[in-house]
Amino acid sequence: MQSQDDARVEAVTDLAVSIRGLRKEYGHKPAVDGLDLDIRIGECFALLGPNGAGKTTTIEILEGYRKRTAGEVSVLDHDPHHAHRDWRERIGIVLQSSADETPLTAREYVSHIGSFYPNPKDTDEVLEAVGLTALADRKGKTMSGGERRRLDVALGLVGRPELLFLDEPTTGFDPEARRSFWRLIENLKRDGITILLTTHYLEEAEFLADRVGVITHGHLVALDTPEGLRTGVDGAVVEWRQGGKKREKITRTPTALIRELAEKCANGNGEIPDLEVRRPTLEDRYLQLVDDGKEES
Amino acid sequence: MTATTLRRPGFWTLTRERTVAELRIFFREKDSLIFVFLFPTMFLLLFAALMGSMDVTEGMNSPIVVNFKQYFLPGMVATGIIYTGFQNLAISIPVERDQGVLKRLRGTPLPPAVYFAAKVIQVYAVSILQLGLLLIVARFVLGIPLPSDVDSWIRFGWVFLLGAATCTALGIAFSSVPRTGKSAGAVVIPVVLILQFLSGIYFPFSQIPEWVQTFSGFFPLRWMAQAMRSVFLPDFMVSQEPGGTWALGTGAIVMSAWLVVSLALALKTFRWSSRKDG
Numbered sequence: 111m112q113s114q115d116d117a118r119v120e121a122v123t124d125l126a127v128s129i130r131g132l133r134k135e136y137g138h139k140p141a142v143d144g145l146d147l148d149i150r151i152g153e154c155f156a157l158l159g160p161n162g163a164g165k166t167t168t169i170e171i172l173e174g175y176r177k178r179t180a181g182e183v184s185v186l187d188h189d190p191h192h193a194h195r196d197w198r199e200r201i202g203i204v205l206q207s208s209a210d211e212t213p214l215t216a217r218e219y220v221s222h223i224g225s226f227y228p229n230p231k232d233t234d235e236v237l238e239a240v241g242l243t244a245l246a247d248r249k250g251k252t253m254s255g256g257e258r259r260r261l262d263v264a265l266g267l268v269g270r271p272e273l274l275f276l277d278e279p280t281t282g283f284d285p286e287a288r289r290s291f292w293r294l295i296e297n298l299k300r301d302g303i304t305i306l307l308t309t310h311y312l313e314e315a316e317f318l319a320d321r322v323g324v325i326t327h328g329h330l331v332a333l334d335t336p337e338g339l340r341t342g343v344d345g346a347v348v349e350w351r352q353g354g355k356k357r358e359k360i361t362r363t364p365t366a367l368i369r370e371l372a373e374k375c376a377n378g379n380g381e382i383p384d385l386e387v388r389r390p391t392l393e394d395r396y397l398q399l400v401d402d403g404k405e406e407s
Numbered sequence: 408m409t410a411t412t413l414r415r416p417g418f419w420t421l422t423r424e425r426t427v428a429e430l431r432i433f434f435r436e437k438d439s440l441i442f443v444f445l446f447p448t449m450f451l452l453l454f455a456a457l458m459g460s461m462d463v464t465e466g467m468n469s470p471i472v473v474n475f476k477q478y479f480l481p482g483m484v485a486t487g488i489i490y491t492g493f494q495n496l497a498i499s500i501p502v503e504r505d506q507g508v509l510k511r512l513r514g515t516p517l518p519p520a521v522y523f524a525a526k527v528i529q530v531y532a533v534s535i536l537q538l539g540l541l542l543i544v545a546r547f548v549l550g551i552p553l554p555s556d557v558d559s560w561i562r563f564g565w566v567f568l569l570g571a572a573t574c575t576a577l578g579i580a581f582s583s584v585p586r587t588g589k590s591a592g593a594v595v596i597p598v599v600l601i602l603q604f605l606s607g608i609y610f611p612f613s614q615i616p617e618w619v620q621t622f623s624g625f626f627p628l629r630w631m632a633q634a635m636r637s638v639f640l641p642d643f644m645v646s647q648e649p650g651g652t653w654a655l656g657t658g659a660i661v662m663s664a665w666l667v668v669s670l671a672l673a674l675k676t677f678r679w680s681s682r683k684d685g
Contacts, residue, residue, distance in 0.1 A: 114632055173514060174514075175510070175513070175680065181499060195415075195518065196516075198514070198516040199415075199516045201514075203511075203514040204515070205507055205510060207657045208507070209506045209507055210506045210507055210508055210511065211506055212432070212434065212508070213431070213432055213435035213436055214428065214431060214435075218428070218431065222424060222425075222428045223511075223515060225416060225420075225421070225424045226416065226421065226424075226515045226516050226517045227416075227515075227516060228413035228414055228415045228416070230412050249435075261513065265511065269515065269516070300430070313443075315655065
């Protein structure tokens with residue numbers, strides 16, 4: 111058998127994930143519709159998109175759980191659908207839902223899953239990394255949602271993966287838990303692990319990801335660094351109050367819009383109520399992309 | 408990181424790991440502990456208290472008196488095997504599937520064969536402990552005579568090995584039937600209960616209408632119970648069986664047929680993800 115290090119040297123590309131023309135249909139309805147994407151080794155990539163956009167379908171095809179209808183997929187130089195045990199030893203998976211009410215303790219579970227791998231991490235080290243040291247002897251089923259989610263991450267990490275899939279890892283976390291989770295992911299990035307993350311939280315993608323892909327209706331509508339995506343918006347966000355309601359518009363011609371508003375809805379003083387002009391945030395850009403996607407369908 | 412010689416864990420190392428986890432999970436769940444593991448013993452005690460004054464040999468011109476609780480014992484032995492093999496797996500696997508445990512395991516390098524091997528060993532380990540407890544309580548608490556000849560225990564051995572294998576395969580095959588983990592108990596328990604009534608677990612089999620006896624002959628529990636009666640009842644009781652025979656050969660054939668069919672179905676229908684998961 112070939113060691114992992116040899117395999118790494120022999121890797122033909124510096125890509126951890128390569129997707130070309132990926133399609134997945136349920137019935138005749140496409141869930142993923144012609145997706146192209148490359149993820150480099152060592153990169154932290156965030157896939158964003160509304161519910162039902164095809165994020166989980168895509169990630170589960172990459173994880174080898176689902177068959178694709180068409181397209182080319184390569185994960186760590188293997189087709190995940192035909193991948194074997196040696197490939198599974200190199201990836202770590204944190205699934206979206208976490209309903210595992212195990213009567214095993216955190217320590218027992220991590221060490222048990224770790225025993226499947228040729229070179230697992232030390233159980234206590236993993237528990238410490240996810241902040242479960244104090245709860246090491248607590249049974250999974252008596253943990254809170256956030257604690258159990260950290261256990262999920264520990265189970266995904268213990269096999270020392272080269273590529274880690276995190277499907278909505280922080281859903282249900284309080285802000286403090288989310289911050290400490292982000293620090294954990296930063297440490298993993300420093301170790302050189304490639305991470306593919308899906309999330310609903312824009313600030314999470316902005317904080318963690320080297321690059322962000324936005325997916326709606328099964329195809330990629332934007333692909334850039336968080337910074338590039340944010341500054342990719344032409345123009346500015348104009349906010350004002352009209353008829354008691356807060357309004358907002360992203361425009362390339364903010365001056366013209368303000369002139370128009372000054373005529374239409376200025377109050378007695380000639381002022382536009384609650385006028386604000388600002389640079390677009392990642393969230394503005396994201397919502398714009400998702401809205402464009404809606405109009406298109 | 409320095410390159411170390413990586414040793415991939417072998418089949419038996421993994422099976423041992425997985426079996427230990429399975430046993431921990433089984434014995435830590437109150438449901439499986441009470442309703443699977445202890446149930447046959449509790450039921451034997453209950454029936455002994457309720458019916459202990461009755462003899463099944465009443466009105467028979469028999470050399471030995473056989474008390475109802477002695478008649479009930481082989482039925483509870485068969486019940487223990489069907490609970491631990493069939494009911495336990497047919498309920499716990501859908502729950503594991505719904506909770507994403509199976510999907511998680513499928514995402515690790517654990518070979519599927521190890522998962523199934525550990526399930527089989529779990530069933531055998533649990534039922535050996537379960538039947539051990541049942542027989543100790545039967546002998547030393549209820550004073551039920553146990554067979555003293557080697558032949559009977561050899562027969563007990565093969566009926567147990569074959570019966571547990573059949574029930575395990577059936578349990579894994581049936582685990583694809585319940586739509587959710589929550590509904591699994593409601594789907595599986597009536598099936599077991601009806602089979603028990605049809606197979607003469609709760610009444611002397613001779614008191615059951617002939618067409619029911621015939622009908623129950625299509626299912627393995629009846630033959631397992633009958634074979635266990637041949638172990639735990641005196642030889643002359645064979646006169647109470649249909650056709651005046653323990654029908655061990657037919658029993659072995661029916662149980663083996665179910666074993667083969669269930670294995671084929673289990674291999675074909677087993678799912679690692681829940682239905683809602685596609």
